């Protein structure tokens with residue numbers, strides 16, 4: 001008999017979980033509050049150019065990578081268009097302090113050698129650092145889709161060490177320490193709290209090989225939606241779940257904003273757990289977990305700029321570019337210093353299908369705290385007021401000036417500019433405080449950012465970036481574990497991949 005599963009949230013986690021459960025013969029219905037399906041995979045068009053609202057680099061999509069294996073298993077890999085970043089420069093790092101540009105190659109060996117050549121006096125230290133970094137990642141079974149993924153966390157004492165301390169135990173040169181941490185914003189990084197293993201997993205993904213979608217990232221959402229429908233499932237947009245009703249320790253029904261009612265056998269929540277707590281009418285966590293969740297901090301947000309460029313004026317760059325005012329900025333991604341903002345950011349030129357030598361757009365992400373726009377926290381999209389618009393426009397200008405510093409002549413290439421603030425991220429993704437990666441993963445409280453897949457309600461499960469790892473690779477990995485929990489078979493799906 002088909003068992004019906006309702007999935008709340010049609011973002012990365014919801015869609016992957018739905019497709020995996022569809023493959024297991026479950027009849028799935030995905031409920032998404034927004035008119036657009038995809039969550040972090042959404043794209044939008046301005047002036048004939050398509051921008052990705054979020055996703056710009058993707059780890060694990062290369063042959064053999066975990067995301068590649070999941071997409072292959074789902075039969076959607078062939079529908080995706082993507083390319084690797086440049087092998088000789090997977091990432092560029094520019095430091096304005098001394099005018100240095102670092103072109104960091106892809107791959108463990110080239111990455112190691114690159115830094116060994118720059119800092120020969122630290123040759124052995126760099127080798128030992130990289131070896132331990134990769135060893136930390138290797139201890140996380142679920143990351144590699146190995147059976148036994150639910151096993152106990154590592155006993156390596158570096159596992160939960162703050163990332164900056166982990167780097168410092170191997171290398172001494174302060175510049176080198178910063179350079180080795182350049183991927184920290186993708187890990188939601190902060191020197192004091194990001195556990196070394198989260199940092200190691202992100203480094204593993206992006207040092208090994210990272211990819212970019214050719215064309216919008218929403219192609220992945222489209223492929224997943226088609227797969228879900230092909231398997232007999234439904235994906236409903238404009239359907240916000242506003243209440244979850246419990247009875248006798250089980251979810252009895254769900255109510256949507258338009259009054260529709262759903263009575264599935266099983267429910268998977270792929271929304272932020274703090275939002276989940278607001279709509280459920282009973283106890284789904286232990287008292288300790290509830291208290292922890294109520295006070296849990298979220299990761300930082302971002303101010304994003306989307307520039308449409310004049311045709312044939314600016315080169316397409318096949319890698320992201322990280323810019324810092326000074327080396328000590330590398331762990332300061334969630335800070336807002338009004339006088340000097342932005343002091344660290346990443347920019348990139350979106351990759352199109354049949355991408356030519358010139359870019360049609362440039363996108364900038366300045367990782368910033370929600371507090372920068374706290375004063376407009378009670379406003380809604382399109383009604384934030386003239387003072388907000390002026391503030392937004394001033395900050396957009398500051399960002400464009402910094403890109404000009406990195407790429408002289410850039411401002412002349414710009415045709416039109418759009419911007420999104422942490423408020424935009426909050427309201428479009430429904431993420432508390434516009435957080436990019438959800439709950440903070442905190443080495444001071446190792447289990448703070450990790451929620452169980454199961455809840456106290458026996459037919460309510462969780463998935464998404466707050467359970468284990470965030471991002472386009474981390475969230476599908478969690479989806480595999482959630483789907484296995486729903487079908488009640490540990491390793492039941494992993495073994496088929």
Ligand SMILES: Cc1cc2nc3c(=O)[nH]c(=O)nc-3n(C[C@H](O)[C@H](O)[C@H](O)COP(=O)(O)OP(=O)(O)OC[C@H]3O[C@@H](n4cnc5c(N)ncnc54)[C@H](O)[C@@H]3O)c2cc1C
Nearest residue numbers: 009011012013033039040054056057240241464465471472
């Ligand atoms: C600006 C930005 C840039 C990023 N860049 C990258 C990147 O380059 N690479 C990378 O790997 N990751 C990146 N990320 C992170 C990545 O987008 C997230 O980790 C990922 O989208 C999280 O997946 P999720 O399913 O948990 O949440 P989401 O993808 O956000 O999906 C949650 C969905 O639930 C819906 N929802 C919420 N409440 C309800 C409700 N009550 N009823 C119904 N639906 C509801 C939301 O509308 C949303 O669609 C970025 C994020 C942002 C914001």
